[in-house]
Amino acid sequence: xxxxxxxxxxxxxxxxxxxxxxxxxxxxxxxxxxxxxxxxxxxxxxxxxxxxxxxxxxxxxxxxxxxxxxxxxxxxxxxxxxxxxxxxxxxxxxxxxxxxxxxxxxxxxxxxxxxxxxxx
Numbered sequence: 001x002x003x004x005x006x007x008x009x010x011x012x013x014x015x016x017x018x019x020x021x022x023x024x025x026x027x028x029x030x031x032x033x034x035x036x037x038x039x040x041x042x043x044x045x046x047x048x049x050x051x052x053x054x055x056x057x058x059x060x061x062x063x064x065x066x067x068x069x070x071x072x073x074x075x076x077x078x079x080x081x082x083x084x085x086x087x088x089x090x091x092x093x094x095x096x097x098x099x100x101x102x103x104x105x106x107x108x109x110x111x112x113x114x115x116x117x118x119x120x
Contacts, residue, residue, distance in 0.1 A: 012065075055103055
């Protein structure tokens with residue numbers, strides 16, 4: 001069973017960095033929709049909720065992947081450096097998951113805040 005899980009982890013590792021970037025793009029879209037909601041009084045709450053849910057799901061996936069990697073004695077990391085130039089900037093999955101979780105919380109609760117009423 002442990003060999004199957006290790007093989008799954010090795011197979012999934014190249015797909016994790018594009019998933020991280022997809023979550024960052026979803027978080028950026030959520031921030032843009034939240035700003036548009038306040039600046040232009042647009043009805044963007046459904047899009048803000050959608051993006052926060054996507055970010056939450058990916059953050060929980062990264063945190064669960066970190067936990068599973070620790071249980072298998074293979075802590076997963078991203079290399080954000082250039083391996084061709086022997087630059088290794090290793091970032092653990094839990095750090096990415098925690099950052100995405102914080103971003104998702106901020107985006108989610110930005111929709112719950114009411115914009116200020118203007119004097120009529």
